[in-house]
Amino acid sequence: GAGVSQTPSNKVTEKGKYVELRCDPISGHTALYWYRQSLGQGPEFLIYFQGTGAADDSGLPNDRFFAVRPEGSVSTLKIQRTERGDSAVYLCASSFRVAGYNEQFFGPGTRLTVL
């Protein structure tokens, strides 16, 4: 079956612009997660959803970052007034349900470059 997909695969934008990153989880997965990986570091947790609601958004760095999952499937990560420090690979993952022992299936990521 289809895995987690993310679009676009690459996004180049200018400082101050608004960007949206999209994630399509595996069909039937109720939990969806966003991480970002900066150069030389491991993935850093941003937010996760159980269904339509954000269950834990403690990793969002500031109020320029926002994520939605209105119908409990596709999710969009929105970044306002982008800064050069936002440049990273943004990873999305999904799992059948939220539980620490559930395998999270990752997409290939969106590489965001802010000039």
Next chain:
Amino acid sequence: ILNVEQSPQSLHVQEGDSTNFTCSFPSSNFYALHWYRWETAKSPEALFVMTLNGDEKKKGRISATLNTKEGYSYLYIKGSQPEDSATYLCAFSSTDSWGKLQFGAGTQVVVTP
């Protein structure tokens, strides 16, 4: 240990040799420890999810052990092959927030023929 730490940061292995590397994690509020393999230009791929102290998991030539009391896990690759070249990530989840994985920076493995 407050964060997840992996060592070494990178290692080079000759084809056919065996190798191992370490993940250290907080020993309190432990829920699960995940291992992922991430090849360049691909999605991270789950190798193991381990929950019990003393757990040992095996997948082909790759195996892992878990010690939750002292907060470490080892990943072993037996008879390394060039296709084992990847970054190996471990991730910790706690009882405070099940869904949130806290990743280490990874161990980059390069297997040369």
